[in-house]
Amino acid sequence: MSVNRVSRIYVELVRSVPLLVMILWVYYGLPQLSGMSISVFWAGVLLLALSDSAFEAEIFRAGIQAIARGQYDAAYPSRSAISI
Numbered sequence: 001m002s003v004n005r006v007s008r009i010y011v012e013l014v015r016s017v018p019l020l021v022m023i024l025w026v027y028y029g030l031p032q033l034s035g036m037s038i039s040v041f042w043a044g045v046l047l048l049a050l051s052d053s054a055f056e057a058e059i060f061r062a063g064i065q066a067i068a069r070g071q072y073d074a075a076y077p078s079r080s081a082i083s084i
Contacts, residue, residue, distance in 0.1 A: 007057060014054035022047050 027043040038046075
C-alpha cells in the first residue's frame, strides 16, 4: 500500500468521525485495548494531535493542488518547484 493511499485513508477516517466520538474512543477505548490508563489531559492532547494533523494534511494538500500547471512550469527552471 502506498504512502499516498495510507495518508488518504487516515485523513478521511479521522475527518469523518465526530470529535466527541473520538474523545470517548481515546479516553475509554484506548486503555481497554492497551491495558494502561491515560489521564484526561493526555487523552485530549493525543486526540487533538491526531485530529488536527488530519485537517492540516488536507489544508496542505489543497494548497499544493491549487498551484496552476503554468506556475509550476515557470518555477521549474529556477529549481524552486515542488516535486509532485
